[in-house]
Amino acid sequence: MEGAVVTGVREMTVGVLGGTGAQGRGLAIRWAHAGLKVVIGSRKAERAQQAAAEIAETSGGRVRGLDNAGCAAAADLVVVGLPWDAHAETLQALREPLAGKIVVDCVNPLGFDKKGPYALEVPEGSAAQQAEALLADVPVPGSAQWPRLSAAPIVNVHVVYDRPVLREPFAAVLDSPLQWLFDRTGPSGLARGQYLAISLSAAQQYVEQRTTDLRALFLPALREVLPAAREARVRDFFVTREPRATFAQT
Ligand SMILES: NC(=O)c1ccc[n+]([C@@H]2O[C@H](COP(=O)([O-])OP(=O)(O)OC[C@H]3O[C@@H](n4cnc5c(N)ncnc54)[C@H](OP(=O)(O)O)[C@@H]3O)[C@@H](O)[C@H]2O)c1
Numbered sequence: 001m002e003g004a005v006v007t008g009v010r011e012m013t014v015g016v017l018g019g020t021g022a023q024g025r026g027l028a029i030r031w032a033h034a035g036l037k038v039v040i041g042s043r044k045a046e047r048a049q050q051a052a053a054e055i056a057e058t059s060g061g062r063v064r065g066l067d068n069a070g071c072a073a074a075a076d077l078v079v080v081g082l083p084w085d086a087h088a089e090t091l092q093a094l095r096e097p098l099a100g101k102i103v104v105d106c107v108n109p110l111g112f113d114k115k116g117p118y119a120l121e122v123p124e125g126s127a128a129q130q131a132e133a134l135l136a137d138v139p140v141p142g143s144a145q146w147p148r149l150s151a152a153p154i155v156n157v158h159v160v161y162d163r164p165v166l167r168e169p170f171a172a173v174l175d176s177p178l179q180w181l182f183d184r185t186g187p188s189g190l191a192r193g194q195y196l197a198i199s200l201s202a203a204q205q206y207v208e209q210r211t212t213d214l215r216a217l218f219l220p221a222l223r224e225v226l227p228a229a230r231e232a233r234v235r236d237f238f239v240t241r242e243p244r245a246t247f248a249q250t
């Protein structure tokens with residue numbers, strides 16, 4: 001599961017509205033450098049393209065520039081990097097392309113006078129709450145069909161061995177009930193031995209099985225593919241079940 005999540009984030013396209021400004025550029029350079037695809041947004045596509053070329057050169061990453069509407073449409077995750085004055089009006093105009101997107105707002109509601117910046121009262125509470133209020137009820141394309149989706153379970157089988165049995169951080173196993181294996185030793189803080197998690201998607205056939213039955217199925221399956229597991233002692237074995245973990249297309 002962890003592998004899948006990390007892969008998902010790495011494949012995301014991040015868009016920055018007002019990405020030609022100091023804040024947007026600074027963030028974009030770091031994300032592009034880290035390997036994410038980045039789209040710079042601007043009121044003017046040419047300005048965005050110019051900024052994108054500069055950011056690509058500095059970061060060595062994949063960056064392109066579009067107008068703000070194109071940026072919102074192209075990105076999976078959209079960061080709002082606009083001045084407060086432009087916040088409500090710009091988001092209102094982008095409700096449609098932002099529908100269903102993850103929106104991260106880094107706008108500070110600030111006014112400026114001759115003494116410098118000062119905090120402004122925001123009726124909704126904050127810039128992010130204003131964005132939420134403006135964007136919350138936008139119908140996501142196709143969302144009327146969502147009630148027709150059904151749920152699918154994910155079951156995780158956890159096995160703690162007294163010694164290392166898997167050298168790779170994760171492995172996909174074919175022709176076996178194991179599906180995916182993940183080494184959870186590091187994240188769990190285990191000092192000795194190895195903690196493996198078997199992640200079972202579309203696990204309808206396992207979700208209601210008793211732990212003892214799953215143990216009888218999965219320990220031999222592990223011994224079959226991991227020679228070191230044949231000698232190892234199982235120090236702990238437990239199962240977590242998420243009956244409605246994700247959607248199914250049926
Ligand atoms: N700079 C920082 O260190 C920092 C740190 C934390 C948070 N923030 C917050 O991040 C936000 C952006 O900061 P920034 O310093 O990057 O701001 P900025 O340079 O003043 O503005 C960012 C971009 O917004 C666009 N913009 C300007 N006026 C606009 C308008 N009236 N309508 C639509 N778009 C407009 C401009 O892009 P185009 O002309 O290309 O459209 C501009 O390059 C602010 O809310 C700030 O409070 C900034």
